[in-house]
Amino acid sequence: MATIPVDLLDRIRTIERRIRELMASANSSPPMNQVGTGDIVVGDQGRIRARSSLGDDLLVVGRVEPDRDADSDPKKYQQGLELRRDDGSMALSLITADPVNSPVQQLRVLDHQGNTVVATDVAGGGLARPYLAFPLPVPVDTARWESTGATDWTTLYAGPGIAQHPRVRCEVAVSGSVGASVRLLVDGIPVDAAQTVTGTATLSAVFTGDVAAPFGDTVGFEIQAKVAAAGDTVACVPQALYGIQS
Secondary structure, rough: OOOOOHHHHHHHHHHHHHHHHHHHHHHOOOOOOOOOOOOOOOOOOOOOEOOOOOOEEEHHHHHHHHEEEEEOOEEEEEEEEEEEOOOOOEEEEOOOOOOOOOOOOEEEEEEOOOOOOEEEOOOOOOEEEEEEEOOOEEOHHOOOOOOEEEOOOEEEEEEEEOOOOEEEEEEEEEEOOOOOOOEEEEEEEEEEEEEEOOOOOOEEEEEHHHOOOOOOOOOEEEEEOOOOOOOEEEEEEEEEEEEEEE
């Protein structure tokens, strides 16, 4: 039998020892489907996906479509979140469908028919949907609840509300002399232009405008009216008051 060099036997023993160490390390490592400590990091082109038994996406976290700038070099990818029901309908999303004209991502909750039931406002902040009604203002002057003959602006209705949208919409029914005017104020600031009774004695006034108050703050609403000349009269009643998106 040929003589085997000693250094070759040493190398074989070293290889065997390392194989044993690797096997021991593999057997003692945690399961590959669990993370004990540390983070899972996905790059800007990657995503985490959970799929149904049919292979359809249920959850996507990371890169979503459309890209912010698919033509740029390097490309600008959009990172977001999509959560779907097992029937394929979207339930929750944090994306923008139009990165160019509306770059801010909107958080939306959708019903199974695709209707947006809850959404953030991407322009003014706060809530876009649903449109929540404010408590209707109540009369200030109990002796002349909804009418006035004053030629100066007179508050007929006032009441508080909670700012949850960036804008407000108010509908007021008005009856009075030609030239009489009605307006809406939020925290003492007129919203939209005052509206005036013209050729007919009735007017359906609609006011829309910004609510200059942080989300969740209490604001004061006032409906004021005045007549064009002494001896005239005007009466009004608020029919709706609610917040709307920008």
